[in-house]
Amino acid sequence: MEIDIKTAKIDLIQWLTTLEDSTLIRKIMDLRESEMKDWWKNISEAEKKSIDKGIHQAETGNLKPQSEARKIYGKWL
Known part of the structure; x- marks a missing residue:
């Protein structure tokens, strides 16, 4: 029900x-x-570093097009 x-x-x-x-x-x-509660407190240091790295890459313009990501990760999407 x-x-x-x-x-x-x-x-x-x-x-x-x-x-x-x-x-x-x-x-x-x-x-x-x-x-x-903030989920940030519940993730590992490796996950935090990975997220920080991604934010830094985005802020510095070091990005890949979505089509490239789809080629790499398409089987999981």
Whole structure:
């Protein structure tokens, strides 16, 4: 059974407005915070270096056309 997101959101909002349990509210806030954490902190140093290298290459104009990338990586796309 698929959930209707809009209805579920409204139900949650209505339920949240009735909560008086500060412990439960704190748990919900903690969940929200954990979902918003920066993915950058969860990747490896090698991945960070690779991303930084790509950004630097783009900033210096060291780019390859999309057609060239498709030739190399086409089998995975």
